[in-house]
Amino acid sequence: MASTRRPTYKTGARRSPDRADGTPANVISASKAEPGPGVRSAAPGAPDKQQDNILSFPEPKARRRKRIVLSTIGVIAALVAAVVLTAVYSPVLALRTVTVEGTKLLSAEQVQAALAPLQGKPLPQISDEDVTALLQPLVQVKDVTTQARPPATLAVHITERVPVAKLKHGEGLQLVDVEGIPLSATTEDASVALPVIDAGEGALAPELFHAVTAVLGALPSDVLAKLSDASAKSADAVELKLVDGQTVIWGNAGEKELKARVLTALLKVPADPRNPVRIYDVSVPRHPVTR
16 A cells, blocks of 8 residues: 655755865865976966056156156257257367457557467357456556457457556656556646656655545545646645646545546636735645635
8 A cells, every 4th residue: 555655855055065174065165276297387378368467557647747857858868968068179169360449559450469379269168267367467457358249259348547646757757547657658738637756856756646636536626627737745735736837735645536526626716816816724724714
């Protein structure tokens, strides 16, 4: 007789027992293993599939911009250096012409002859110091400035020493500046309207000479032109003579600028024929005296 008992089933999946190492039996794991014996590896030179998977990223914009800027600066610097070297050493800029300005005691030819050693030298290599050294033997030159005028001209401006008197020594006359430096020989004609300092046959004492030239150096050119001679019995007793015969009692070299202004003002006062002035005393400039 057939059995009427129905078969029974358990709900849920059946769990397999864990392995000895604790890994669940139903977990699938994979790992890359080194090729074992008998397993052929990729042939040398064959493309590596892993390297094919590496991505190359573009260069950052900031770094690229910096590299471009540095490269540009380097090129510009090289070009500038080339231009400078060409200008400094190029025969195109060699000196061929010297123009001279500001001379009265000297002639332009004298200055050009002194600067002849500079001919053929490139203009960028010529300095004021070079020109000053070559002009040093010309005592009339007090200062000099230069200007290069490419392609081949050097403009030289001379500042000469200013003569303030004619120094009479024996039979000769020399133009001298306020420092007593002889500038050139001269004569007693009216073409050079400056007072005469008579040193006689011997040498004028240096302190007396400098006392006189310090006074003359303070006077404006129009007053100097009215003087006939200057002398000093001592450093405190400087006297000037006008071409019209009047005497100027100056005293010492103190307050010479104020004394010069006072004397200039006195000489501009119209002359009075009934009471002519023979002496201008400016030794005390705040209280001048005429008589």
